[in-house]
Amino acid sequence: MSRSSATSPARSVGSRLLILAALGAGLAACSSDKVVQTGSVYPYDYRDRHPIVLTEKPNNLDIFIRGERLDERQVDDVKTFAAQYRSRGAGSVAVQVPKGDPAVHRTLDSIRHTLTAAGVSGRSVSVSSYQPTDPSLAAPIRLSFRQMQAAVDSECGLWPQDLGVSNAGFNLRNEPYWNFGCATQSNFAAQIADPVDLVRGRTPGAIDPIRRTNNIEKLRDGNDPSTNYRQDGTGRINQAVAQ
Numbered sequence: 001m002s003r004s005s006a007t008s009p010a011r012s013v014g015s016r017l018l019i020l021a022a023l024g025a026g027l028a029a030c031s032s033d034k035v036v037q038t039g040s041v042y043p044y045d046y047r048d049r050h051p052i053v054l055t056e057k058p059n060n061l062d063i064f065i066r067g068e069r070l071d072e073r074q075v076d077d078v079k080t081f082a083a084q085y086r087s088r089g090a091g092s093v094a095v096q097v098p099k100g101d102p103a104v105h106r107t108l109d110s111i112r113h114t115l116t117a118a119g120v121s122g123r124s125v126s127v128s129s130y131q132p133t134d135p136s137l138a139a140p141i142r143l144s145f146r147q148m149q150a151a152v153d154s155e156c157g158l159w160p161q162d163l164g165v166s167n168a169g170f171n172l173r174n175e176p177y178w179n180f181g182c183a184t185q186s187n188f189a190a191q192i193a194d195p196v197d198l199v200r201g202r203t204p205g206a207i208d209p210i211r212r213t214n215n216i217e218k219l220r221d222g223n224d225p226s227t228n229y230r231q232d233g234t235g236r237i238n239q240a241v242a243q
Contacts, residue, residue: 068110
């Protein structure tokens with residue numbers, strides 16, 4: 001009796017060890033399923049992660065109703081908007097008018113007149129109405145047209161990797177984080193005047209035959225054809241104009 005009682009604690013300890021070993025094996029199997037990437041998981045170059053593409057986006061202009069007619073600043077805004085539409089606009093000019101404002105119709109007539117004077121015919125303008133969501137806020141008349149624009153074909157502000165020490169595999173590779181370069185690409189795309197310049201270069205302009213002839217003569221004589229600009233003759237242009 002005493003022998004069985006003496007061996008029972010040993011058996012219970014052994015059972016516990018077997019259970020712990022089984023649990024450890026299960027955890028080891030789970031941990032083995034987690035694969036640590038040792039290579040690049042996304043493009044290394046920021047221009048490949050955040051490429052600039054050509055897309056069509058709306059160009060909007062909000063005209064707030066300040067009276068029955070447009071003021072001087074609004075007239076200038078509409079003229080600039082019309083020049084942009086004539087230069088790179090696609091389709092028609094969409095005009096969205098808020099409901100419930102009695103002065104909106106005269107302001108709309110003034111917008112039509114300004115667009116016509118700027119070279120945008122009435123056939124290129126389509127008018128629709130919308131219901132303002134908050135009556136207490138100023139509801140503008142929105143002018144819009146679609147045009148080709150350069151934009152980044154990705155979303156900035158994403159941080160899929162932790163820059164701390166939680167991901168040792170990523171930190172040891174010393175790779176640039178995903179969001180690196182996105183803001184620079186976005187700012188560069190916003191400064192492009194003509195997005196087609198990203199696709200092809202422009203046709204070279206006409207050369208200056210007089211300057212080309214002078215440069216060829218200098219080269220034939222063994223002289224340097226470059227131009228040396230001197231700062232000792234201030235006022236010479238004014239003197240030439242005066243003469």
